[in-house]
Amino acid sequence: SDFHHYLLDEKGFSSGTITIYVSLFKKMCRIAFERGLCKNLLFAHYRVGTPKVTTPKALSMSDFIKIRDAELPEDKPRLSVSRDLFLFACYAGTAFIDTVSITKANVKVLEDGDKWLIYNRKKTGTLARVKLLPEALELMVKYEDGARDTLFPLLSTNRVRIDLITICKLAETSKTY
Template structure:
């Protein structure tokens, strides 16, 4: 062993990863397709909810009925602290996100934790996303995290929302992090 220790001959390699996101057409296709299995349908709805809120899996799973509030503007908002960064988030509920909440409203709040949506494990949702992508002919590798990229790119930035606002909605502590999504 040389003077540099056990890592003397180790070379670090950084590979730039291409971030995937769904286009407007792909988003519409997934939302309009009927998959025939209740578990796949629920996974689709939870994924679409994340596409319209920008929330990560862990934040969607942690959502409770109490996280929905009426804003001073009279509209429905989600208020929560982001799990990863503890950033306080205030997210306006877009109509499509509200539709998903309303679809499951009769079942929400009935459980011990008063969950907002029926969220399965991340692994199960990702398996179902693979099934959905294949059924819809989407060639991209769609995982739950693609929802955040879709929110940042397709839902907000491509509709003229300033990157600083998108950064706040995503709960990023640095604008540089948001620029990766853009």
């Protein structure tokens, strides 16, 4: 379809993003048809292809250090929050959705004095146990707030993704992730 080619060629979207956009557009057309807003069921025979599986982009240690140590503009404090969410996820090995969902109640001190995250993963519901590294603990202390149950401020996945692209440019990493 022209829309598919527009998203691919003009916008430069990946196949996964195109699948999401086309699926949503098809759904809107179907709802419009069901409500009598259009006479034809547009895209009824158009099939959304399965997105091709891509190789994950591995972060090199040198790029990680550049991101960690990057000087960020003081007039954009959200960039620091986004970076800290990213760093915590790296140190703790958590998915982004888990990082922003983890609460203070999920932090447990075991008999040996070590602090652990014990929580159910959002995606799978499986129990996760993660020993917290000193770097992760430092980030937790930075965001201690009595008014909030979660360990960190809530930012959307898309907001953090956009901020990380900006941070990678400021840090002069070899590529954006």
